[in-house]
Amino acid sequence: MAADARTPMRIVPVIMSGGSGTRLWPLSTDARPKQFHPLGGAATMIQATALRFSPESGLEMGLSFLPPIIICNRAHEALARDHLKAIGVEPLAVVLEPFGRNTAAVAAMAAKLVQELCPGALAVLLPADHVIADERAFRAAVACGVAASTRIVTFGITPTAPETGYGYIQSGAPICEGVFEVVRFAEKPARAIAEAYVAEGGYSWNGGIFLFAPEVMLSELEAHRPDILTAVTVALDAAEREDTTIRLTDATFAAVPSESVDVAVMEPTRLAAVAPCTAGWADIGSWSELWRLGDKDARGNVTPAHSVVLDSDDCMVWADIGVQVGVVGLRDVIVVAAGGAVVVLPKDRAQDVKRVVETLRARKA
């Protein structure tokens, strides 16, 4: 199953596009979540995720990337297909979820579909809403991971700061070049603990990106969460298929236990491996994260050119084209005007955008 020089290992990117991204409201909405917006550059995030594994991009690493499988909410089928079509990508399959059932279900579907559609290929499970600045470094880590494909390889991001918003992975003994045993997965830590991890070294952020041979993932699911594997098998068998579309049914998918692949598989398995990389990775989960990543002016503000920001410091301003935004005399404040709505709050309360969305939803209900 390992790659050799003459026959490049085939890899199917499985793009997880199920998130709703309410903490990026009002840009990110139920109708058009964050992965369908250009948050990390000119391309939308789902496009950037697909382009990261274009067929050409793998060749220099001795890898053969196949067209992606997309797993998204059924409400977003047209969006997903349109965004991919715009960059010339025709997916192998588009799996439509009626609702989310977390990442263990997605990993199970990825394993079963890659096995069915591309026997012998590996799967790489990719969230559609991550930014990776150094894509070459990331693909190099994937190439290392391929050499460890009897394992389930998770990609660890070398911390640039003691972030408390990410889980951490502690690396152990080397398995092969660039790949290590996992000593343990650590939950999102308190600040002091995060600082200790960074000072100690040997810890990576858990990026939620996985490389595996379908057989390995399926046997580990069978060993640790056979209920999830069985329910996913039933759901895929019952799904309506038409061309490349796989439409899961409400009843069968509702029966799938909702669990993360970290908890269901990665923590109990003895086959976990970690490939650390320094790839400028970010999970754009909030407006404060977008501020952290953005190009700042001399006073630390991230602002669109068509806004007016005076006497302000370290602010994050986002405005749709055509919306004039004026900000004066603020520090560490987020101001977003998008889709005919506006949100304003301090950067250190960026998570509370969620509460605004929930309040608005409750009013409608």
Add this chain to the structure above:
Amino acid sequence: MAADARTPMRIVPVIMSGGSGTRLWPLSTDARPKQFHPLGGAATMIQATALRFSPESGLEMGLSFLPPIIICNRAHEALARDHLKAIGVEPLAVVLEPFGRNTAAVAAMAAKLVQELCPGALAVLLPADHVIADERAFRAAVACGVAASTRIVTFGITPTAPETGYGYIQSGAPICEGVFEVVRFAEKPARAIAEAYVAEGGYSWNGGIFLFAPEVMLSELEAHRPDILTAVTVALDAAEREDTTIRLTDATFAAVPSESVDVAVMEPTRLAAVAPCTAGWADIGSWSELWRLGDKDARGNVTPAHSVVLDSDDCMVWADIGVQVGVVGLRDVIVVAAGGAVVVLPKDRAQDVKRVVETLRARKA
């Protein structure tokens, strides 16, 4: 010239609608300044100003209010006529300025036009962008002022706080019921001085509302600023007239010196009088002023019902219908979303909205 019980004194309201209200951007714009918005209630401010002097409203005071003369920028003719028509008011005249030339020019035009169109009537000069909560108290002050119509009567508003944003008038000896000599006009004071005025008593805010017989105003202009009177006379003679429209020409109006009626007439004249009143007056010059006047929730926020304001205190939120605004964790901040634009700034920097507008204008130029 004084009113008697049998023949009510005729008074022509002259509504000054020339302001641009840039400090209330983005609600107030060049195309539709603040007086054409409903900032103090259901009626727009220009409508409320006209309704304050409806023919019926004067009768119980022994006054006969005639239809108003409107003085506005030529760009706003249709707006002004439409807003008045909507409340059944047909103006005596609509004077169209090509640009503003301050209030001395307006007072001169008011005197000349009232003399021409309604000989024997008094003029009351009214800014179109003031809120007056107790209109009856205000009209009662006007009725007092009529008895002193050999003077130029300015209406002084009894201070409710040591505001530093208004000029003050010190009252002297009584002239007749409710009307006093003016000891002096005081510029916008520093905080400590404003506090001393309020503590001492005998000071009113200068509301910029004037009652006068045309002959008195004209003779005082002749005495103190004949250049303004001459230039206004030339401009009115050269104006294009059609039905009730009086269109000033660029060249003749540009020749009118730009000065306030306070400086040009009220300060030098010995005929100034002040009628203090407690009428719930406010010059809505800024968003912080709108906050001061607005209905506040338990935490001091003024917010539209369709917004979501969480964990915030003493904020001023304004949003067009249909625009969802979410605010979290802020104190003393103004958030306005109107006309497709947004402004966010601390309440104590409300004046700086002007700088945002100027910056945007400079970019367009």
